[in-house]
Amino acid sequence: MGQLYLNKVTKSFGDLDVIKGVTLDIQDGEFVVFVGPSGCGKSTLLRIIAGLDDATAGDIVIDGLKVNHLAPVHRGIAMVFQSYALYPHMSVFENIAFPLRVEKMPEAQIKEKVESVAQVLQLDQRLQQKPGMLSGGQRQRVAIGRAIVREPKIFLFDEPLSNLDAALRADMRIELTKLHHDLAATMIYVTHDQVEAMTMADRIVVLNGGYIAQTGKPLELYHKPQNMFVAGFIGNPKMNFLPATCKAVSDEGVTVHCLGRDVTIPVEPRKDLVGSSLTLGIRPEHTFIGKGELDFQITPTVVERLGVNTIVYSSTSGDDRFSALLPGAAPVVVDKPVTIGFNAADCHLFDANENALERRTALTEIDLDQLASQ
Numbered sequence: 397m398g399q400l401y402l403n404k405v406t407k408s409f410g411d412l413d414v415i416k417g418v419t420l421d422i423q424d425g426e427f428v429v430f431v432g433p434s435g436c437g438k439s440t441l442l443r444i445i446a447g448l449d450d451a452t453a454g455d456i457v458i459d460g461l462k463v464n465h466l467a468p469v470h471r472g473i474a475m476v477f478q479s480y481a482l483y484p485h486m487s488v489f490e491n492i493a494f495p496l497r498v499e500k501m502p503e504a505q506i507k508e509k510v511e512s513v514a515q516v517l518q519l520d521q522r523l524q525q526k527p528g529m530l531s532g533g534q535r536q537r538v539a540i541g542r543a544i545v546r547e548p549k550i551f552l553f554d555e556p557l558s559n560l561d562a563a564l565r566a567d568m569r570i571e572l573t574k575l576h577h578d579l580a581a582t583m584i585y586v587t588h589d590q591v592e593a594m595t596m597a598d599r600i601v602v603l604n605g606g607y608i609a610q611t612g613k614p615l616e617l618y619h620k621p622q623n624m625f626v627a628g629f630i631g632n633p634k635m636n637f638l639p640a641t642c643k644a645v646s647d648e649g650v651t652v653h654c655l656g657r658d659v660t661i662p663v664e665p666r667k668d669l670v671g672s673s674l675t676l677g678i679r680p681e682h683t684f685i686g687k688g689e690l691d692f693q694i695t696p697t698v699v700e701r702l703g704v705n706t707i708v709y710s711s712t713s714g715d716d717r718f719s720a721l722l723p724g725a726a727p728v729v730v731d732k733p734v735t736i737g738f739n740a741a742d743c744h745l746f747d748a749n750e751n752a753l754e755r756r757t758a759l760t761e762i763d764l765d766q767l768a769s770q
């Protein structure tokens with residue numbers, strides 16, 4: 397079992413409140429990813445779960461047992477860091493065996509366990525080598541092996557792939573997903589990398605300034621962000637935001653005035669919105685060249701050609717930027733005005749408190765589950 401419950405956890409360093417009340421239930425076997433901007437408290441929360449830092453207030457409960465005062469070694473948790481923290485003078489075998497030797501496990505059993513873990517991680521041909529002879533990816537696998545042999549209830553990963561190059565990261569991402577599937581263990585993973593979060597997580601926890609901004613399945617966060625912070629944080633390039641005013645609400649949704657036109661966005665029709673200032677959100681990948689239910693002319697300032705698609709950036713008012721992600725080699729050039737359009741069903745709408753109005757049209761993971769079962 398590896399069930400974790402955080403109940404109103406806070407953490408302050410002197411006057412600095414870093415974690416401001418986090419309550420979170422993580423199920424046995426779940427792969428949960430913490431994301432959020434630099435300094436939002438991701439690593440601190442992980443260290444509190446591991447027992448490397450104490451919470452200022454609140455409870456950490458593992459499998460029904462409050463562990464606040466248990467030393468890290470007694471929590472049944474293994475942590476894998478960005479820096480592999482391997483012993484350079486020891487062989488791969490000795491590095492993986494290290495926690496078992498500390499536990500004074502019989503030698504024959506250690507050999508059996510290390511060899512079995514090495515096989516899972518495809519390190520069986522490397523057991524006699526020293527870490528210095530290995531690639532970055534292989535070293536990270538040794539660090540993961542050292543975590544696995546302890547058979548922890550919960551694995552904690554603090555940006556384990558951030559020292560690796562792009563190709564190796566992609567390989568390791570797939571390996572870690574497979575490993576999670578094979579071990580069926582609870583894993584909590586901190587990353588800056590959206591692709592890692594979207595592809596590996598059963599559930600993503602978005603942190604902002606010591607609070608949870610939203611938790612949900614990856615596609616739920618993408619299609620139905622609950623607030624502007626999550627809407628802007630999940631997705632790359634980030635969602636565009638445009639000013640709008642609410643003209644009316646009806647069964648069809650909320651009619652707004654935006655880009656000089658009235659358009660009805662299919663979201664929950666909250667009556668209190670009429671007359672108020674709203675923000676309309678549109679993802680760059682939901683725009684196209686030409687006229688749409690909403691459109692406007694932009695003058696590209698930067699055009700990035702990635703082969704599979706083209707990203708166009710333009711400055712709108714002040715520091716605001718509008719970006720469009722267009723398929724293939726789009727016919728756009730810097731300084732040449734182009735009409736960019738998009739449709740109401742793809743838009744998001746946020747109230748004056750930056751909370752999202754619930755969308756009616758988005759394909760959600762619930763829909764996807766239904767599709768998959770047909």
Ligand SMILES: Nc1ncnc2c1ncn2[C@@H]1O[C@H](COP(=O)(O)OP(=O)(O)OP(=O)(O)O)[C@@H](O)[C@H]1O
Nearest residue numbers: 409412414432433434435436437438439440441588
């Ligand atoms: N031991 C400490 N003493 C004082 N302040 C600390 C300590 N550890 C972390 N902090 C502060 O707590 C805040 C959160 O840090 P934390 O490392 O948890 O953020 P993070 O979300 O993991 O950031 P990053 O993505 O940059 O790693 C930061 O402002 C940091 O300076």
